[in-house]
Structure formats: structure tokens, C-alpha cells
């Protein structure tokens with residue numbers, strides 16, 4: 001690794017050259033670093049906006065899930081079956097499904113070895129449970145903070161291996177070769193530097209592993225931790241392709257302290273109510289839409305297992321009807337919505353917890369857990385005390401106050417496109433973790449963490465076998481990167497030259513509001529068209545509305561500008577999907593201009609039609625590219641789960657001869 005200071009007429013720039021720069025310090029990035037190091041690739045560095053920030057280290061639920069191949073008991077399972085189940089979630093390539101299924105055991109056992117406390121019995125069996133979209137019991141959990149524990153275990157390993165970490169560095173640009181075919185470096189801002197003219201760092205790299213997570217700042221109603229901003233825009237600007245950008249997950253979460261209200265939080269059957277914006281006019285709004293007590297309590301109970309909003313679960317008093325009704329209260333009627341553990345819901349004008357009238361599944365579950373106590377709070381304390389304590393630790397006592405909730409963005413199933421070695425269309429750029437859009441429409445709960453671990457390992461394996469070389473010397477690098485670097489400095493000079501332009505936060509809240517309104521669980525054809533046009537025009541004008549007088553403000557301008565492009569691309573993707581005839585699926589319903597209403601007991605909620613995957617736009621993967629200021633789309637047929645020849649001698653020979661990775665120029669890998 002080489003490092004020096006370069007001076008331009010205005011900037012004093014730190015220059016650094018190395019084999020692989022790993023951006024971000026979430027579970028995926030840290031695993032990439034540890035894996036590379038263990039494979040002998042030591043000329044590496046982690047650069048991160050915030051060590052300890054991001055989703056993995058700060059998000060969770062009552063029982064945060066890790067999805068892997070079943071490893072205990074007598075139930076059969078196989079890599080192929082797991083790959084098929086991932087593939088059956090639709091619009092996920094079969095070869096990627098196979099890699100994620102195959103990589104799951106190795107990744108999981110590595111985490112166990114690093115000390116992540118996944119529960120096991122006295123025989124060492126890792127018991128599993130069923131999660132959403134999981135036909136088996138492949139899920140496991142180390143508790144509410146599973147991903148945080150993974151981060152701590154991997155960060156310990158990074159520290160032990162003396163892997164260099166540059167904290168408080170926000171990467172603002174990815175640099176490409178002259179022909180735009182590959183990544184050659186990056187530019188970051190050291191946000192701790194007082195003088196913005198002193199804050200830039202330029203990296204000359206062979207490879208970049210991008211682990212910057214999901215676009216956490218993009219929605220107003222969001223359960224991503226505040227520290228997770230995400231920054232995929234720079235990859236699109238550099239020319240990388242995205243896929244399945246229409247697919248995100250939304251569900252019920254608390255707003256003051258951002259946390260998923262799944263599992264036990266719903267299984268204890270809490271009370272829901274809404275108020276006007278001043279906290280008056282309290283109403284238990286769900287009651288009007290359910291015909292009887294059993295239907296209502298069953299839907300609430302099922303929200304525990306069926307956390308993400310799902311258009312398939314609205315009809316016949318399905319659990320997603322609850323999300324829909326909350327969304328209507330908040331977004332359409334402008335009311336505040338709360339979940340309350342202090343008392344039971346009101347039915348026929350009196351507070352009721354009628355054990356005899358509960359749905360058998362709910363009653364059996366609560367009975368088996370010895371948790372049929374009188375109030376939701378008592379049931380929660382009985383069934384899952386840590387779930388109560390978690391809120392108490394964040395200054396909220398569920399015994400004395402209700403929680404304000406919303407239908408919040410939680411995960412992006414789509415993201416950057418990559419091949420079976422997690423390399424993007426832009427060669428030498430490896431998106432890992434949530435920024436990689438490997439998932440299809442309906443992923444099993446917990447597969448995000450598995451994908452991050454399996455994928456980052458594969459990226460490291462490929463780099464160690466094919467791209468473990470020195471970066472070019474500085475002069476050669478500057479010939480290719482000079483223009484890209486100049487553009488960033490020119491932009492910085494422009495913003496630093498207009499310190500009074502303080503529209504950044506206003507632009508940010510405008511974008512976030514637009515996304516929650518038009519691109520959340522309800523996607524109306526007309527609204528999307530308007531939102532997309534507004535986003536295009538904001539994207540064109542935003543650059544001249546930013547201004548900065550400090551390093552942090554400058555970094556914020558780059559961050560918000562990145563999001564401006566991202567939200568434009570995402571809205572365009574949704575607009576294109578609907579325009580081409582795409583219907584309700586995943587975690588949203590498409591409304592406007594289509595027939596076949598979804599019916600519920602209280603009538604028709606929305607004019608919509610469910611996706612049947614019998615149209616090209618639904619059955620293929622939508623790919624998006626940002627070229628010359630516009631977003632263009634292609635549709636790619638989904639690749640099946642490949643047939644394998646696993647004859648041992650053949651596999652061994654290919655492995656020994658280093659042929660298993662594929663062609664040396666990588667051109668024939670997807």
C-alpha cells in the first residue's frame with residue numbers, strides 16, 4: 001500500500017494505492033475483508049463513513065433472523081432445495097440462488113466459529129424455525145441483535161488481523177477507466193478534517209468491494225437506522241447496472257426508536273389506534289374493517305410471522321390488510337397511528353381479550369408459551385421479556401406509553417446487478433450485502449444476511465484467484481482517472497463557493513416524502529408518473545442549489561446529491577414496470593387503470609390486479625442503467641438453477657487446475 005500527499009492549486013489531497021478497497025463496515029464488508037485476508041490478499045483497506053454505523057450493527061427485530069440450510073433434526077434438506085426455494089421467490093437468477101444456498105453453511109459455521117451465539121442443544125444441533133417465504137425451518141437467530149453480533153464478531157477478526165480501517169471517510173465517487181468498462185479507484189472525504197480543502201482522499205485500486213448497504217435514507221417512513229444513509233448513486237453514475245429496483249420490503253415499525261414490530265410484538269395481540277395530529281380523537285380504526293373478533297385478532301397475530309406487507313395477504317381479512325389500513329390512516333387521512341401494549345383492543349364497545357374466541361392457531365401458540373395473561377404487556381413479558389427490555393433500553397416504557405408506528409421501508413431486494421462472483425457489469429467492482437440486488441420478489445426472511453456473507457466470500461475468492469495484482473503506478477492511474485477527479489473537485493469548488501445555498505435538507509425531505517407517498521406499498525400509476533417527473537426535474541436542478549461552508553456540509557451535499565440520482569432511478573424503474581403492465585406483487589400494490597378489485601369484508605380497497613408472472617415485465621428481471629442523464633431499461637430472462645456435474649474427480653481436477661472460477665478474462669461469466 002502506498003500513500004502520499006498530492007497538492008493541486010486549491011486542494012491538498014491524500015493519495016493511496018492498494019489492491020482492494022472495501023467500502024463500508026457492515027456485516028458484508030467486514031466479511032469481505034476477513035475473507036480476503038485469510039486468502040492471502042493483504043494489500044487491502046476498509047474505508048467507512050462510520051465504524052459502528054449502518055444497518056447490520058444497528059437494526060433488528062424481536063428475533064432477528066439468519067437463513068441457512070437446515071442443519072439439525074431428521075427433516076431432509078439439500079443445497080438444491082434451498083436454491084430452488086430462493087429461486088421460487090421469482091425474478092432471482094438460479095445460479096445466484098445456488099451460490100447463496102451452497103455458501104450458507106460455510107458462512108454460518110464461520111460465524112459460529114467467531115463466537116456468534118446461535119443457539120444449539122446439548123448435541124450441538126442448531127434448531128431452526130420457519131420464517132416468511134420459507135417452506136422449511138431454515139431460520140435461526142441469536143436474538144434481537146443477530147446482525148449486530150455478526151458485526152462485532154467480524155470486527156474483532158478485522159482488528160486481530162490488523163486490517164487497516166479508515167473511519168469517518170465518506171466515499172463520494174467511483175472512478176472508471178477511460179472506456180468506462182471498469183472501476184479503477186474512488187474518492188472519499190475525511191469528514192473529521194476541519195478544512196474541506198484538506199479533506200479529499202483519492203484511492204488507486206485494482207478492485208473495489210462496495211458494501212454500502214441499502215438506500216436507508218430514501219423513505220420518510222423508514223426503519224433503517226439513522227446512521228444508514230446508503231450511497232448506490234455513485235455506482236449508477238459510474239455506469240453499473242441495477243436490477244429489480246422496484247422490489248423493496250415495507251412493514252410495521254416504530255418511528256421514534258426505529259425497530260421492526262414483528263414476531264412477539266404482534267403475537268401477543270396488541271391494540272391499534274389512531275389519533276388526529278394533535279393526539280385527540282382516538283379511534284380503533286381496524287374494527288370497522290373486520291367482521292368479527294376472531295378475524296381481527298388472527299390478522300394481528302399473523303403479522304408476527306408475516307411481517308412484510310404482501311398483496312397476496314389482503315383479501316379475506318389477511319394480515320396485510322392491517323398494513324393497508326395503517327397506511328390509509330397515516331398517508332391518506334394524515335392521522336397518527338399507535339400500537340399499544342397497555343390494554344386490550346376494544347370489541348363491541350368493551351376492552352376484550354376473549355381466549356375462547358381467539359383463532360385456534362393464536363390460542364394454541366399463546367397457550368403453549370404459557371402466555372395467555374390478561375394484558376398484551378403481560379403476555380409480551382411472559383413470551384419475550386427482552387423484546388420489552390429493548391424498548392426500555394431506548395427510553396420507551398411499553399408499560400406506560402404507546403408506540404407511534406408507520407409502514408416503513410426496511411429492505412431493498414433489488415440493487416446493483418452482479419454475476420456469480422458478485423462482480424458487477426463494471427469490472428473490478430464487487431457489490432456485496434444489501435447494495436447487491438441478488439434477491440427476487442419474495443425472499444425468505446433472513447436471506448439478506450446470508451446473501452451478504454455468502455456473496456462477500458465469493459467476491460473475495462474471485463479477487464484472490466484472478467485480480468490479486470498491484471495497481472498501476474500513479475502517473476498511469478492519473479491519465480485514466482484525471483478527468484473524474486477533476487469533476488469532483490470542480491463540483492466541490494462550486495459548492496464551497498456558495499456557502500449560503502442551504503437547500504440540502506429541504507431537498508432531502510422533499511425526496512423522502514415523495515418516495516413514501518408514491519413508491520411505498522401503494523403505487524398509483526398517476527402518482528408515479530408525476531413523482532418521476534418531479535424527481536427528474538429535481539435531479540437536474542439540485543446541483544445548483546447546494547452550498548457548503550465546512551467539510552461536513554460538503555460531505556452532506558455529495559450524499560444528498562447521490563440520493564437525488566438514486567431516487568430518480570428508482571422512481572423511473574417503478575414507472576417503467578407499471579407502464580409495461582406490471583401488477584401488484586412483492587411488497588406493494590399497483591393501483592389505477594387496472595381491473596379486478598381486491599375485496600375485503602368492508603368492500604373494495606383498491607382497484608388492482610395481482611401479478612401472475614405471465615407478462616414479460618413480470619417474469620423477467622428488469623435491469624436499469626443510467627446513461628447520458630436518462631435511465632434505460634432492459635429485460636433479462638431469469639436464469640434457471642443450473643444442472644451440476646458433481647462427479648468428484650472432475651470437480652477436483654478443475655479445482656486443482658484453477659479452472660473452476662471460469663475464464664481468466666472473466667468475459668464468459670455472467
Ligand SMILES: Cc1cc2nc3c(=O)[nH]c(=O)nc-3n(C[C@H](O)[C@H](O)[C@H](O)COP(=O)(O)OP(=O)(O)OC[C@H]3O[C@@H](n4cnc5c(N)ncnc54)[C@H](O)[C@@H]3O)c2cc1C
Pocket residue numbers: 023024025026027028029047048049050051052053054055056057059060061063064065066067147169170171172211212213214223224225227228229230231258259260410411432433434435445446447448449450452
Ligand atoms: C429493522 C431491520 C430488520 C432487519 N431484519 C433482518 C433479518 O431479520 N434478517 C435479515 O437477513 N436481514 C434483516 N434486515 C436486513 C439486513 O439487516 C441488512 O440487509 C444488512 O444488515 C445489510 O448489511 P450490509 O453489510 O450490506 O450494509 P450495512 O450494515 O447497512 O452497512 C453499510 C455500511 O456502509 C457504510 N457506508 C454507506 N455509504 C458509505 C459511503 N458513501 N462511504 C463509506 N461508507 C459508507 C455505512 O456507514 C455502513 O458501515 C433488517 C433490516 C432492518 C432495517
